Amino acid sequence: MLFDTHAHLNFEAFENDWRETAKRALLAGIKIINVGSNLETSKKAVAIAEEFSEGVYAAVGLHPSEVQEEQLDIKEYKKLAAHPKVVALGEIGLDYYRLPDTIRPEGAGGVADGKQIKTPTEIKNLQKEVLLKFLKLSEETKLPVIVHCRDAHADLIDLLEKFDKPKGFDARGVMHCFSGSFEEARRYLNLGFLISFTGIITFAHFEGETLAKTPLNKIMVETDCPYLTPEPHRGKRNEPLFVEFVAKEVARIKNESYEEVARVTTENAKRLFQKIK
Ligand SMILES: [Zn+2]
Ligand SMILES: [Zn+2]
Numbered sequence: 001m002l003f004d005t006h007a008h009l010n011f012e013a014f015e016n017d018w019r020e021t022a023k024r025a026l027l028a029g030i031k032i033i034n035v036g037s038n039l040e041t042s043k044k045a046v047a048i049a050e051e052f053s054e055g056v057y058a059a060v061g062l063h064p065s066e067v068q069e070e071q072l073d074i075k076e077y078k079k080l081a082a083h084p085k086v087v088a089l090g091e092i093g094l095d096y097y098r099l100p101d102t103i104r105p106e107g108a109g110g111v112a113d114g115k116q117i118k119t120p121t122e123i124k125n126l127q128k129e130v131l132l133k134f135l136k137l138s139e140e141t142k143l144p145v146i147v148h149c150r151d152a153h154a155d156l157i158d159l160l161e162k163f164d165k166p167k168g169f170d171a172r173g174v175m176h177c178f179s180g181s182f183e184e185a186r187r188y189l190n191l192g193f194l195i196s197f198t199g200i201i202t203f204a205h206f207e208g209e210t211l212a213k214t215p216l217n218k219i220m221v222e223t224d225c226p227y228l229t230p231e232p233h234r235g236k237r238n239e240p241l242f243v244e245f246v247a248k249e250v251a252r253i254k255n256e257s258y259e260e261v262a263r264v265t266t267e268n269a270k271r272l273f274q275k276i277k
Contacts, residue, residue, distance in 0.1 A: 001262060002221065002262050003031045003032075007034050008225060008227075009034050013226035033058065034056070036060045036062075037091060042059075057085050064131070067127050084275070086143070088173070089134050089144070089146070091146050093127075094150075094159075096120075097151040144274075146173060161187075172192040174195070175196065177200070178195045178196060181210060189214070197211060199229055199238065212253055216254060219250065221247050225238035225242070233245070250265070
């Protein structure tokens with residue numbers, strides 16, 4: 001059994017065959033969490049989960065790259081979070097790599113297409129504001145968070161450490177599609193986070209040090225499909241079935257058996273996503 005802890009069958013790429021794609025994975029013993037990126041895809045993730053009696057779950061959240069397109073109404077997400085199939089909040093986080101095209105230089109003012117255009121600093125601040133609202137919702141609902149971070153680890157760690165409570169970080173979660181250093185991973189582990197890896201680990205340029213050093217009981221696997229298709233299917237659309245190749249590469253790099261990696265990563269997912277019966 002395997003657990004694809006981060007998939008997007010709720011995205012357009014699967015518009016015509018999300019049902020068949022999910023069934024293929026379920027038949028192979030793979031469970032799935034479809035992760036939202038805005039209110040619309042979050043609702044779609046819940047709708048898909050409702051179609052299956054078990055094995056398909058949802059996470060709801062506003063992706064940092066979409067904070068400018070959607071005015072966050074946290075109450076809407078709170079409503080969705082109460083659904084029995086919603087097992088996490090996400091994806092949420094910080095992404096400084098892919099700031100929107102419509103940014104204006106610092107200090108300049110402007111409007112484009114009738115919209116107020118933000119500076120990079122304003123967008124980063126908005127991302128942090130949205131993230132904090134979801135962290136608070138996480139404390140309130142006791143749901144774990146699925147966190148996306150790109151080119152923003154210093155700010156994210158700072159924000160999470162400040163949010164931390166003396167007794168430890170209540171809103172536990174996972175750093176998804178992790179590509180940071182082991183030093184960064186260690187700080188997330190100290191905050192109570194798990195680390196999740198995608199098909200990127202099967203690419204030739206992947207530096208396996210962080211994965212090799214992270215204990216297996218802190219690791220989960222995911223596809224982030226339709227993106228990041230692992231070898232040997234690179235170039236094709238990714239799907240939950242291919243999470244097997246991620247798990248196999250974890251086993252190779254960590255010098256463990258595939259069966260052990262499958263067992264432990266699935267246990268880790270069940271431990272984190274407690275709403276799953
Ligand atoms: Zn992501
Ligand atoms: Zn994703």
